Amino acid sequence: MEEQPALGSFRCGYVALVGEPNVGKSTLMNALVRERLAIVSPKPQTTRRRTLGILSGDDYQMIVLDTPGILQPKYLLQRAMMRTVSDALAEADVACVLCDAASGAPEAARLPDAVRSFPRRRIAALNKVDLIRPKERLLPMMEALDATGLFDEIIPLSALAGEGVERLLDALIQRLPAGPPFYPVDQITEQPERFFVAELIREQLFLQFAEEVPYAVEVEIAEFKERPGAKDYIEAILFVEHDSQKAILIGKGGAAIRSLGESSRSEIESFLDRPVYLDLRVKVSPKWRRDESSLRRFGYRG
Ligand code: GDP
Ligand code: MG
Numbered sequence: 001m002e003e004q005p006a007l008g009s010f011r012c013g014y015v016a017l018v019g020e021p022n023v024g025k026s027t028l029m030n031a032l033v034r035e036r037l038a039i040v041s042p043k044p045q046t047t048r049r050r051t052l053g054i055l056s057g058d059d060y061q062m063i064v065l066d067t068p069g070i071l072q073p074k075y076l077l078q079r080a081m082m083r084t085v086s087d088a089l090a091e092a093d094v095a096c097v098l099c100d101a102a103s104g105a106p107e108a109a110r111l112p113d114a115v116r117s118f119p120r121r122r123i124a125a126l127n128k129v130d131l132i133r134p135k136e137r138l139l140p141m142m143e144a145l146d147a148t149g150l151f152d153e154i155i156p157l158s159a160l161a162g163e164g165v166e167r168l169l170d171a172l173i174q175r176l177p178a179g180p181p182f183y184p185v186d187q188i189t190e191q192p193e194r195f196f197v198a199e200l201i202r203e204q205l206f207l208q209f210a211e212e213v214p215y216a217v218e219v220e221i222a223e224f225k226e227r228p229g230a231k232d233y234i235e236a237i238l239f240v241e242h243d244s245q246k247a248i249l250i251g252k253g254g255a256a257i258r259s260l261g262e263s264s265r266s267e268i269e270s271f272l273d274r275p276v277y278l279d280l281r282v283k284v285s286p287k288w289r290r291d292e293s294s295l296r297r298f299g300y301r302g
Helices: 025-033 076-091 106-110 135-147 165-174 193-208 243-250 252-272 292-297
Strands: 011-019 051-056 060-066 094-100 121-127 153-156 218-227 230-240 276-284
Touching: 011 025, 011 076, 025 051, 025 060, 025 094, 025 121, 025 165, 060 165, 076 292, 094 165, 121 135, 121 165, 135 153, 153 165, 193 218, 193 230, 193 252, 230 243, 230 252, 243 252, 243 276, 252 276
Parallel strands: 011 060, 011 094, 094 121, 121 153, 230 276
Antiparallel strands: 051 060, 218 230
């Protein structure tokens, strides 16, 4: 095939964002692709599935994979979440390993084997530097990361404030292999709208409910209907593990579920850029987080 001159210097590839829970992977994903694709919450383990974002420039296409935080799995759902991480690394051309400067970046010392044995380029992103004063306090952390000998570059940044994100972007693009774009340049993700709708509801669950409850909920979009002359109709089922969790989600006189429905609908409408009718239902699916067939039904790979 004759080479396209315009594509001669084009780069295209996958970047996996990996690191411990809560270090800011999803926030960085959104900052890199400049879209709010990945859900973010102050609580660990908000991200359960791989989320894909695409950023296209004049001479590159970078496909970013946001992943769940690396942890020692205690039940089947967490094992499936860790599978997501190793699958993303298997696909990736570059591993972007995030550490949290605010926690002293101890993650560097216990990087899992999947990261250590990653056969291609690794870049470390030392995130949340906005929380560090004075800046000199970053130096020992940068040195500790450097001493691991695992990283091509170590970039301090704040995904939240946008500081250092451009520098990271350049470093990542430089390391993408040469090749034509995999996706149309105006495409920003490959996951369907219903995935993001379920994720936005989960985000509100993490923001509105305390303790264990959001961890025990899986959201399934049972119906997503476009209706001519009317708002889209979305029915979401919230699966919980116990009756007591169902009671908490519904709340006194249905107040909690109403408020969850309102805030979720407003987030979904701004994501889809059109009005929707959102119907939330709660069902009990005992021990779904530990049950292979429930996890399969929810689309997790064991
Ligand atoms: P993930 O679990 O690694 O995906 O982390 P999230 O992106 O969900 O972020 C976890 C928490 O850290 C959220 O409350 C974010 O707002 C916060 N966060 C992420 N990046 C930064 C940052 O650069 N600075 C500060 N101060 N907070 C951040
Ligand atoms: Mg996340």
